[in-house]
Amino acid sequence: MKQETNSTLNKPDTLFLYTSVITVGLLFIAMGASMVWTSPVLGKLSSNNTEINPIGRPITALETSLLTGIPELTNIIGFILVTKLADVIGRKPYMLLSGAIMLLAGIALAFSDSILYMIITRCIFGFTGVLSVTPVYVAEICEKHNRGKFGCYSGIFHQIGHLFGFVIGPFLSVRYFTLAITAPTLIFIVVFLIMPESPVYLLKHGDEEECKASLRRLRSNKTDDELVMDLERLKEDLRNEPKGKAIDLFKKRQHIIGLLLGFLPILLKYCSGVTVLLMYLAPFFDSAGTNLSGDLVAIIVALLKITLFTLTSFVVENFGRRRMLLVSTIGTSIPLTALGVYFYLHHVQSPVVNHLQWLPLTGLLLAVGFFGLGLGPIPAYLVTEFFPADLRTVSSSIVNASGGVAAFALASLFPLVTRRFGAEWCVWWFGANCGAGAALIYLFLPETRGKSFDEIQKMLRR
Template identity: 25%
Template sequence: MSSNTDESEVIMLNENEIKNSSSKVKQYLAALTVSFGAFAVGTVLSWTSVALPYVTNNQQNSAQDFPTFKITHEEEALVGALLTVGALVSAIPSGCLADKVGRKKAILITMVPLLVNWGLISYVSNTWLLLLARFIAGMGVGGYCVVAPMYLAEIADASCRGTFGSFFQLFICAGILFTCLLGPITTWTSLSLILAVVPGIFICIFLFQPESPLYLIKKERISDAEVTLRYLRGPRYQVKKELMVLQKDIEDSCQKSRSLKDILTTKRYKKSLIAVLGVLLFQQFSGINALIFYTVPIFQASGSTLSPTLAAITVNIVQVLATYVSSLIVERAGRKLYLFISAAGMFLCLVTLATFFYVKSFNSEISQGLGLVPIISMVVFMASYSIGFGPIPWMLLGELFAPEIKAVATGVAILANWIFAFLVTFFFPILNLKLGTHVTFYVFSCFMLVALVFIRYVIPESKGKSLMEIQKMLEN
């Protein structure tokens, strides 16, 4: 670890020696590679929308390449719910695993449940095996969502950390779109086998990426950390100062307690946890997962003349394009501005959708022009979500937590995120049935109003700051 000599050496380094001449090519390569795992996660999330109709009671299948068993509506709900339950189970252990074996190994381990999931689904013979497969898939999804944002934040310098964070959401959206496009032209078995290739490819390409330099320093593997930094920053970059600063910061953080009690009682830890939990809550209670899972039923209920399947694909394409644009512009303005624009846009779209369904409850004969309102609202909603509440909560997850609490705090945050996701997806159809679709969308819009206040007064601005500068800001 660093000593007084190290600290004085840092101070003595002149500006020419430490001038940032880093190449970002290797950083982008590592970020894109690890984000390809999010593509695999996206295929798991969207699989139900294209595959479950084959095993519901209202569709007949031939024995070849399709399951011969059927599931009830209650079992169909369980197929979706067990994914979130599996994610809940793996959230906190995954953070601890990342601290024990390293970010890279932990990420690779999260792909194993996805491979098992696709293997079981490809040759599933009964409902229980299907439910088990989805639970196992959830464990992989939950674990990846814990460790990947940590890795992305720790390999990047401050100038490109925001862009890398947006890759996470971009690849999830791409995986969702890929599955939606593949579903209509494949069978149950061929779809599962094709999607099983995705985590296999990820394992092969991610094996060649380096471990997180922060993890290596925490394990006192200083020479390995220097090699990794030199690889990521380029051969002309002077890594000496960055390495010494990281050593000192990690040494300071390792001397501090890291219990959950300390996280809840220490000012900067508590502020970072509240900020992250808040954005994750509003991310889910925007209704995003409910709108994705129930896109086809929403368009069917709207009475729109556009094909529900085509409408769903259109919405997914818009989400991918908007997330890609977000990755290009995310570093041009602050995190808070994009979150504010995102929340405001989603609020307007949710109010529009709610009003549409309220009017429709009184007049079921809606003209074709008015019938386009749902798809326009959904498209704008997805665009608004994708520039703010889609990518930025995952960025904040990697940016706001101090190194000494990152594993535990990230696990807690992801655990909470999946609880929020479960509540929204579970209660959305119930609220629709009991109170009406318009009431449900009005409820979501109220959450977005509160989000605007939360963003203004609670979320810290982390753009352009190093991880340690963010901690000093939280302290003050």
């Protein structure tokens, strides 16, 4: 009977569900493009040509550090202070509000003519903490059998945003480039108005009729009886979920373990260095002394990441989160270590470098490729599987805030450390983090593939 029920419930995903996920993905495209905004823009801000440099003078190393790092710091504040609002006003209103704020901030950034204004507007753009709430919304409109696949879509759209920024950034002025990468937020606001609220949120707040309507739109290929079964399953999940406040995250063993396990992949994602290298990709690769343009390499890297993130979304339900993360961390560590060797030889002006001109591009592509198999797409949604509906946004916010701390520190220190000690030491440290992270994942991270919330909670209590 159980097999028959599962077979009945696990029907193909509807077009409307895909449309809902793709629509919220527009926010990830905008955030992804914003993340790599510095890669093509820093070259323009370093120019003496006032026609392409809106601030009218070359940017300093300290200003580069502040422009890249401070927005990451304010993202942390947004994750902690703002995202709880999604539990009060709803996932959909919160994301619409966030999209509007991002749109206005992006327009203001486009017309900024000083480093101070650029820093302020970039801070506002990321302050909403929408990257924590969006995975929660996606997880709640999905079912057990497809939440891993659609959870990876967020990472795919983030990479599409990277590619979008890398492709158009070198060819547009700072103003038009900024307006172009902000445009997806306007499209999101218009389309998302007709999308449903999370059925889990509606049911949790006692609006059963609206919950039924949301389920009917998202799963239109199911009969009324099948939708009733889905609704009953949601009710059962909510009955089994403990109710509580944010402080309860630190009162129960399974919640503390869930937080620790959520911290592990998200911190490893940033401390692998791949996300930091993307912020400085064009100038970083130009410093390798090869004949390839840093802007061209950035486009190649972005295309590779989209391909691997997409592949992960198809295979994650078959191979599992834990196994994909293990392959990803080990695979990322090796080419990063080799890349560090190249930069060291280049730094000491070894003649061997002339025979290793292939290594920077190959090492970078391998590192990014393995990153895309797990570390990139999986951590953002994995934490949502460890917690009940009442605690998903706050737990996701705390975990993402920890990633924000790492991103802030690394983005701020990277240009200063590389200038003082050389890029090789940074890259070696990134590789060592991946090696240590692989060991921790192997020892402690459980597999959540295909498991219900109750089954995951039992694992966390052990």
